[in-house]
Amino acid sequence: MKFNDAVEAIPRYHDLHRIAGAHVLDHRRLSIDELREALVKVRPQYLHEETVRTNxxxxxxxxxxNHLRVLSRLILIDVLLDQFGFELPCGETEEQVIAFEQGLVDRSNEIELSDLGCASQDSKRHDSLKLYEFVLGTAWEGDNDKSPDEVNLLRKLRGRLSINETDHRLMEAKLGVFPQPGNRLHVRDEIDETRRLLQGLGLLFVIRRDDDIDVDVIPQELAELIRRIVGREMRTEAYRALMEERPVRRKAHLQNVLDKNSIEYGPRDTREILTNLVINYVPASKAICSKNPYYGLTNKQLSRWCRDLGEAVAGTTDEMVGRIIAHFDRRRPAAEHADDERASWYEYYAALARRDYALLRSQGVIEKDLETESKFEEATNYLFSEKLKHTPLKQPGSNHPDGLLSLGPRYLMWDNKSKESPVNLRDHINQFDGYMDKAEKPVPIFLVIGPAFTEESEFEATRYRVEHYDRTITLITAGELKDLAEEWASPENKRHQEPFPLGLLGTNGRYSRSQVGKLG
Incomplete structure (x- = not known):
C-alpha cells in the first residue's frame, strides 16, 4: 500500500494524531481531514532516508x-517487512511476534554455540562467538538489563565479529534474558505500547480495511527504504524459494558462496544445511553472484535465468540480479493446503493411549499393532504444536523423553505410556528421574500421559516430590490432555492463538481440570 493510500485508510483521529506527531507542525490543532491533508503534504519527510535512519x-x-527495543525489531523487521505487502492484521502481528519469540527460545534450547555458523569448536568463528557471549553476559549483569550505551557497544562488536542479530538473540535466549529476563514472552499490551511508539516515529501506520479489520502496515515506499537501511533484500519465504532454483541450488555453488563470504560449514553438511547457512548469513544478491570478490553465476547464466523467468535479459550484472530478486519477492506466497496426517491420529488420541487395536484398525489409524506407540507420540507432538502452540524441541540421540518443551529458562518434559492397563508410576520413575538428571536445564514439570493411572501412582508422585522439591510429576490421561487442548484451541478462547501457559500443568500427582482455573 502506497503512503497516500495508507493515510486515507487511517480511521481514527488518535492514530492520525500520533503519526502526525513525527513531522507535522501544530498537529494538535488540526481536524481529522486537516491531519490527512498535512500528512500527504509532508510525505517527503516521512521518506527522507536520514530521518528514517535516525528514527x-x-x-x-x-x-x-529494553522491551521497546526488542519489540520494535520484531514488529518492523522480523514480522512486517517479511510479509507480502508489508501489512498484517493487528491481531496477527501480535500472534506472530509472540510465536517468533517462542521460536527463538525453542531454538536456543536445541543448539550450542558451535551451531551458529561454525565448522567446529576449534574454529576462529567459535572463538568470536565465545568472546561475544562473555561480553553479552557481562552487559546483562547487575540490574538484569542493558543500557542504550551497552546496546551500542554490542552492536559495534557484532559488526566487528560478523555476528548477526539472530545469533545475538539466540545467545541472549541461552542466557535466559530473551525476549525478557526469565525467557518471558511479551504480552499484547506491551506489543501495543511498541506499536504506538513506532507510529509516533512515523515508521508504522494502523489502517482499517473495508471489512473493519485494523491492520498494521508499513507503506510501500517506506518499507523499501527500511529494507535498504537494514540490508533486508527480500522476504525470507521468497529467498528460500529463490535458493531452490536450479542455477543456485547446487551444493558446489552453495559452498562457493559460503567460502567467499567467510562463513564456516562442515565437510558433511547437506545441501539443506548449506542453504540455511546462506539464507541466515548472506544477502540474497551475494547468494547469486559477486563481482568483488568474483564468484557465482556468469552474465550469460544470469541472462538465461532472466529469460526463463520472463524477465528482461539485457543489462548489467547488478540489474539482472535485481530483476531476479524482485521476481521472487513479488510472488504472492502460495496457500498451504497440505493435510497433516497427525490430525487423524489425534482424533483417536485416547484410543491410542489405551491401545484399542480393534477400533484403531477399523478406522484406518494403524495397520500393525506396533504402530500404536509411535502414532501416540506423534499425536502428542501435534497436540502441543497445533493446539497448545508450543513447538517440541529436537532431541539428539534416542535415550530421552518422548517430548521436550521450553518453559522459560527451564524445560517441560513428557513421556507417553501407551498401555492396555493403568500406568503404575513406580515402574517408570527411575527412567523419568534419569531423564531429568541428564537435562541441561531444570525440569520443574514432567508429564506422564497415559490411559489411566493406578492409585499407588498418586502416592509415588508425592514421594518423589518430597525427595525432589523442585520437580513435579503430573499424571494426566490422554483424554484429559485432549480436552484441555480443545478448550484452549477453541475460538471462544480469546487467547487461542497464543501459546498455552505451560505452568498450569504443574500439578503434582493426578491432574485436575478444576485446579487449572479459567482459561482465556
Missing part, C-alpha cells in the same frame, strides 16, 4: 526500555 536507530537501539 530506526532510536527504536532499535536508543530507547531506554
Amino acid at each position: 530506526l536507530d532510536q527504536a532499535l537501539f536508543k530507547e531506554d526500555s
Whole structure:
C-alpha cells in the first residue's frame, strides 16, 4: 500500500494524531481531514532516508526500555517487512511476534554455540562467538538489563565479529534474558505500547480495511527504504524459494558462496544445511553472484535465468540480479493446503493411549499393532504444536523423553505410556528421574500421559516430590490432555492463538481440570 493510500485508510483521529506527531507542525490543532491533508503534504519527510535512519536507530537501539527495543525489531523487521505487502492484521502481528519469540527460545534450547555458523569448536568463528557471549553476559549483569550505551557497544562488536542479530538473540535466549529476563514472552499490551511508539516515529501506520479489520502496515515506499537501511533484500519465504532454483541450488555453488563470504560449514553438511547457512548469513544478491570478490553465476547464466523467468535479459550484472530478486519477492506466497496426517491420529488420541487395536484398525489409524506407540507420540507432538502452540524441541540421540518443551529458562518434559492397563508410576520413575538428571536445564514439570493411572501412582508422585522439591510429576490421561487442548484451541478462547501457559500443568500427582482455573 502506497503512503497516500495508507493515510486515507487511517480511521481514527488518535492514530492520525500520533503519526502526525513525527513531522507535522501544530498537529494538535488540526481536524481529522486537516491531519490527512498535512500528512500527504509532508510525505517527503516521512521518506527522507536520514530521518528514517535516525528514527530506526532510536527504536532499535536508543530507547531506554529494553522491551521497546526488542519489540520494535520484531514488529518492523522480523514480522512486517517479511510479509507480502508489508501489512498484517493487528491481531496477527501480535500472534506472530509472540510465536517468533517462542521460536527463538525453542531454538536456543536445541543448539550450542558451535551451531551458529561454525565448522567446529576449534574454529576462529567459535572463538568470536565465545568472546561475544562473555561480553553479552557481562552487559546483562547487575540490574538484569542493558543500557542504550551497552546496546551500542554490542552492536559495534557484532559488526566487528560478523555476528548477526539472530545469533545475538539466540545467545541472549541461552542466557535466559530473551525476549525478557526469565525467557518471558511479551504480552499484547506491551506489543501495543511498541506499536504506538513506532507510529509516533512515523515508521508504522494502523489502517482499517473495508471489512473493519485494523491492520498494521508499513507503506510501500517506506518499507523499501527500511529494507535498504537494514540490508533486508527480500522476504525470507521468497529467498528460500529463490535458493531452490536450479542455477543456485547446487551444493558446489552453495559452498562457493559460503567460502567467499567467510562463513564456516562442515565437510558433511547437506545441501539443506548449506542453504540455511546462506539464507541466515548472506544477502540474497551475494547468494547469486559477486563481482568483488568474483564468484557465482556468469552474465550469460544470469541472462538465461532472466529469460526463463520472463524477465528482461539485457543489462548489467547488478540489474539482472535485481530483476531476479524482485521476481521472487513479488510472488504472492502460495496457500498451504497440505493435510497433516497427525490430525487423524489425534482424533483417536485416547484410543491410542489405551491401545484399542480393534477400533484403531477399523478406522484406518494403524495397520500393525506396533504402530500404536509411535502414532501416540506423534499425536502428542501435534497436540502441543497445533493446539497448545508450543513447538517440541529436537532431541539428539534416542535415550530421552518422548517430548521436550521450553518453559522459560527451564524445560517441560513428557513421556507417553501407551498401555492396555493403568500406568503404575513406580515402574517408570527411575527412567523419568534419569531423564531429568541428564537435562541441561531444570525440569520443574514432567508429564506422564497415559490411559489411566493406578492409585499407588498418586502416592509415588508425592514421594518423589518430597525427595525432589523442585520437580513435579503430573499424571494426566490422554483424554484429559485432549480436552484441555480443545478448550484452549477453541475460538471462544480469546487467547487461542497464543501459546498455552505451560505452568498450569504443574500439578503434582493426578491432574485436575478444576485446579487449572479459567482459561482465556
